[in-house]
Amino acid sequence: MTSRVIFSILHFQVIYMKIRNLVVVLACVALCSGCVKDIKETFKTIKSVDQVQWDPTIAVPLVNNRVTINDFLNQTSTAFIEIDKDNLIHVVYRSQLASLKANQVLRIPLQHFDGSFGLLQFHVNEFNNTGKTEVNFSTIFNFGVDDTEIDSIIMKACGVMTSLTSDFQHDVTVNITIPEIVKNNQALAFNFNLPYTGSGSATASQTKDLKTAFFDLTKSGDQSHSQLLANFKITVTKVGNNPISTNDKLRFVTDFTYNEYEVLYGLIKSSDISPGKVDSLKFDLFRGVDSSLKDVSFRIGDPRIKVILTNSYGIPIHAFINEFSTLSSDGNKITLTGYPDPLVVPTPSKQQIGQTLKDSFELNKNNSNIDDVVSNIPKYLIYGYAAQANPPGTTQRNFVTYNSELTVAVDIHIPLQGSADGFVLNHEISLDSSFSNMEDIEELDEVTLRLFMENDFPIDVDVQIYFMDDNGVTLDSLFETEQYLLRSAMVDGSGKITGPSVYTLDISMNKERFEKIRESKKGLIRAKLNTYKGSSPQPDVKFFSDYGLSVKLGIQAKGVFNIKTK
Amino acid sequence: MKRVLITSICLVLVGLVTQAQNNLTLYNMKPIPQKFYANPANPSDAKIFIGVPGASSNYLDFGITAFKLQDLVDAIQPDANGDTTFRLSEFTKGFKKKNYISVNNSVDLFSFGFKLKNNYFFLNTSVINNARFTAPGDFFQFISQGNGGSNLNRKFDFGFGLDMLSYAEIGIGYSRKLLDEKLTVGGRVHFIKGLATFSTESSEFDFTTDKNTFDYYLQSDIEINSAVSFNKLPAISPFDSTFKPSDSIGFQEVVNSFFKGGNRGMALDIGVTYKHTDKITLSASITNLGKINWNTNTYNWRSRDPGATYQFTGLEIANALKFEERDIEEAFNQLGDTLRSVFRLDNNTESFSTGLFAQFYVGGNYNLTKNHNAGVLLHGSFYNKTIDPAITLSWNSKLTRVLGVSASYSVANNSFVNAGLGFTLNGGPVQTYFVSDNLLGIFAHRKVNTFNMRAGLNVTIGRGEKKDKKSKKNKS
Incomplete structure (x- = not known):
């Protein structure tokens, strides 16, 4: 009985184990088949992707x-x-206006000399007796230059050519x-x-370079x-x-050509060396200022x-000034005085030949109306002068060099010290071509320039x-x-800044606004x-050389990019 | 005790970072001699065991912590036009600060153990390979989200890392039962020959965008070491484009490299088990406490100026108001020169050491019946000065004389979904076993991001159960 019970229990255990193993195996098969199906499903989902969406917001420091x-003015x-x-x-x-140069008013033209001579009977007799005769004679060359008495010349460039023609049927030197x-x-x-060649006339010519000759x-x-x-x-x-x-002749021709003097001494003729024009100096410090605005207040500390x-x-x-005035952009003209x-033109002495002497005078708010001129926001400075060399009555003998010149230079010094208010600059720009090819950035949602x-x-x-x-x-x-593009630094009582002004300016543009701007054809800045x-009244400020503007330009762009995978 | 418990739980829940050779299920699998690796005071229940050479223990694990397949699938949604769209930022937003791809493997070439009265002796020779690639989540979020908007002022960590360690070891273990077999203490000494390593000691590359100016701040601190024990191979050189492992290595050279030369190390395991009552057993162990000193065929790269910071404020272009193309080109060239100078790496051939993946286990088991017990195990592994915690609940059962089964649930490897399973089949003296801390990967591949397993074949002689049966019979 006991053994039967034990056998039954064992039998039951065997059956139980078989069933349990079967359940385990079936469960594993079911799990695995489900698992394979699930993996397939996952890969199917991944393969179905049409596009990858990338929507970054990128910030970049562009320029610092x-x-x-100096940079601005350059x-x-x-x-x-x-x-x-x-x-x-x-x-x-700065601008300068030059007079005529000496070589424009005093020129040495080509100098031509010619002549001929024959033998006297005395020479013929001597020749017949001795087979040879010698003749000496002199002649004057008049070196003529307009109404000028020349004492001497040092030539910068000059050439001389002498040609001889002999009718003698004998040898001639x-x-x-x-x-x-x-x-x-x-x-x-x-x-x-000039040896006789048996027929006709004998000819010869020679040239010499007289550069630097005295x-x-x-x-x-x-x-x-x-x-x-x-x-x-x-x-x-x-x-x-x-x-x-005595009818046989010897003829000569002598030409001085390319006569350029280095220095010419003498009594120079009176000449008008005026430049013959006025000069205009564009005063572009206030370029773009809308001068139609009447409420502009402007003062420069000490212009000169x-x-x-x-x-x-x-x-x-x-010499004398015949024009010295300013013209504003609205045509208002003010003549400078003082x-x-x-x-007073400085003149070099003989000991200063080749030197350029300098002299100057200054117009300032104490000796001229320059304050009024600058406050008028000038656009141009116009000036001119007349000059006459050796004015009539001069008896003094003097000199000119080939490049002798008188210049009148004008320097306008504007110290960056003063005050300004109400300046308006308007500038129109064409945008037609700027936005024509902007399709490439359509994926940008928003752009911020900082x-x-x-x-x-x-x-x-x-x-x-x-x-x-x-x-x-x-x-x-x-x-x-x-918007403030620039915000002023704080200034102390002496016009100096107390420290830089630090601030951030964002210029943002979203897709909708950008679409609108794309339609624009021109822009007005x-x-x-x-x-x-x-403080009140508005203080004078000063601009020192160590002042600067540090600009960091950054950009932040938000975009949505759909990258197609198929 | 309460504080320790709370701390442990917090570590588990908050500090889920990465993985190592965990043995979370194996720890409580009584019939398998290889559990000795997890706790040397936890020897085999066989009087003698011999591991089949090359097949007694093969361990493999693979893990990726950045995402699960489900995250990938969740990021795929139709857009307004009905196009199936993979949303990159959606996908990467769940990435952790540090993400790892790791592959670990170990093979026992030979192992055996035997019991002598209250003493147990154990010997193993194994080859162990660990590889871990570290990818900063910030990098992927930077790529997908950009550095602007809400990421301004965010410090992005671009520190990639690669750590590879390959070594062979001979382990000699010993345990002894004390206090009337209530207490068992054990230890194992590893004699180690390092084969090759590539170690990212420091890989800091931080990137921050200033929220006001958009300036970039870059900071770097790099230290990388490598070594290889095979003389004919150069040290692993990631920055050397001429690197070519062209020389073939003969078997003799491989064998020689095991026994000759440097690159040696040592490690220690220690453990204890305490049978508190017939029902309750407590245990604890620390394993792989040691290091390898690399002094042969070494190569190092270090930042010349560690922690150097560079601020990029935009191109400084000459003639800013009227620049030309060549001014921009020149500005870029200057920037390149500056970056090369600031973040320059120096090369050396200095010795260095690498720690092993040290681990600790603290466990408790409650014997429900003679053949069934429930266990709880706290585990931690140390890596790069961080602790990687895990907690495991297990049910361990000897179903029949032939079949033993363990089932486990772990919160580990950055995941709450880790269901492990292990079984042993004992056909006479021949023991086959299979253990995995995470089998769910096979069945729920979308939900998991790790997989590991250990399998082997042992010959076990004199397992305790026969003795128990005999004693039972004698009693009856």
Whole structure:
């Protein structure tokens, strides 16, 4: 019984184990098949992806730069800057107007000399007796230059050519010397051989370079100013039994060409060396200012105009200013006063040949109306002068060099010290082409330009950009209201800043606004400027050379990019 | 005690980081001699066991902590136009600060153990390979979300890391029962030969965008060491494009490299079990407490100026108001030169050491019946000065003389979904076993991100149950 019970229990246990194993196996199979199906489903889901959506917001620091007044002026103006001993910046406009040069008013034209000579009967007899004869004679070359008495010339460039033609049927030699023309310590000389060739005339010519040669044309003895003495020595030697007569001639031609003087001494003729025009200096510090606005308040601390005369003519010059005025953009003209009349022109002495002497005078608020002129927001400075060299009555002998010149230079010094309020700059730009190819950035949802600025300049700039259609109708604006582009640094009682102004300016553009702006054809940039207005009355401010504007430009763009996978 | 418990639970819930060779289920599987690896005071119940050479213990685990397949599927949604869209930012937002892909494997070449009265002796020779790639979640979030908007001022961590460790060991273990078999203490000494390593000691590369100016702040601190014991191979060089393991290595060289040269280390396991009552057994162990000193064929890269910070404030362009293309090109060139200079790495061939993946176990078991018990196990592994905790609840049962089964549930590896299973089949002296801490991966692949298993074949002689049966028979 016991064994049967044990057997039954064991049998039951065996059956139980078989069933349990079967259940385990079936469960495993079911789980595995479910698992395979699930894995397939997962991969099917992954494979079904049409696109990958990438929606980042990216911030990038683009540019970090510090700009100074110098950078601005180098790009925008004809002016340059000077720094005074206090580090204060002066904007300097410079222009100069030159007179006629000496070589334009005093020229030495080509000098031509010719002549001929024959034998006297005395020479023919001597020739027939000895088979040879020698003849010496001299002639004067008149070196003529307009109404000028020339004492001497140092040639910058000059050439001389002498040609001889002999009718003698015998051999001829000719020596020509001009002792008043010296080059390298040697007088000018020509030596010719004219052998008879059996028929016709014998000819010969020679040239000499007289660059740097000294021409002594001083009056002495019978010789007057501007004259040269030329000495001829002619020798005729018999050839066979050829005939000879007093009708046989020897002819010469001498030409001085390319006559450019280095220095010319003498009594120079009176000449008008006026430039013959006026000069205008564009005063672009206030470029773009809307002068139609009447509430502009503007004051510059201590503007000055310096007139600098330079001269290398060695002769007295009578000069005077015949135009000195400013013109504003609305056509308002103001004539400057306070300049000397006539102008005092410095003249080099003989010991200063080749030097350029300088003299100057200054117009300031104490000796002229320059304050009124600058407050008128000038656009141009116009000036001119007349000058006459050796005015009538001058008897003094003097000199000119080939490049002698008188110049009158005008420097306008504007120290960046003062105050300004109500300046408005308007500038229209075409946007038609700017937005034509913007499809590439359609995926951008929002773009923010961030300007982080540290401004040392005591100046505020409000800015707005209006976007307009072809008809000038405003479609949108960059800002809802005008925004500070520059915020002035704080200024102390002496006009110096107490520290930079630090601030951030965001320019945001979302897709909707950008679509609107894409329709615009032109833009109007409008900026209002004023110097620091922290106290009343508006204080003067100063601009020093170490002032700068540090600008960090960053961009933040939010986009949604759908990258197709199929 | 209460504080320790609370701390432990917090560590489990908050600090879920990564994984190692855990043995969470194996720890309580009485019939398997290899549980000795988890606690040397927990020897086999066989008087003698011999591991089949090369097949007694093969361990493999794979884990990826960044995401589960379900996260990938969840990020796939139709958009307004009906197009199936994979939303990159949705997918990456769940990435952790540090994400790991790890592969660990160990093979016992030979092992055996035997009991001598109250003493148990154990010997093993094994080859162990660990590889872990660390990817910062910030990097993927940076790519998908960008650095703007809400990410301004956020410090992005771009510190990637790669850690590989391969070594062979000979382990000699010993345990002894004390206090009338209530207390068992044990230990194992590992004699280690390092084969190769690539160790990212420090990989800090932080990137922050200033919220006001959009300036970039970059900070870097890099230290990487590598070594290899095979003379014919150069040290592993990630920055050397000329690296070519072209020389073939013969078997003799491999064998020689095991016995000659440097790159040696040592480690220690210690453990204890205490049978508090017939019902309650407590245990604890610390394993792999040691390091390898690498002094042969080493190569190091270190930041010349660790912690150096560079602030990029935008291109500094000459002629800012009227610049040309070449000014921008010049500005970029200058930027490149500066970055190379600030973040320059120096090369060296200095010795270094690497720690092993040290682990601790603290467990308790309650014997429901003679053949069934429930266990709770706290586990932690140490890696890069961080602790990787886990907690396991298990049911362990000897169903028949032949079949033993353990089932476990673990909160581990950055996941609450870890269901483990282990079984042993004893056909006479031949024992086959299979253990995994996470089998759910097979059945619920979308929900899990780790998988591990250990399987082996042992010959066991004199298992305790026969003796028990005999004694029962004698009693009856």
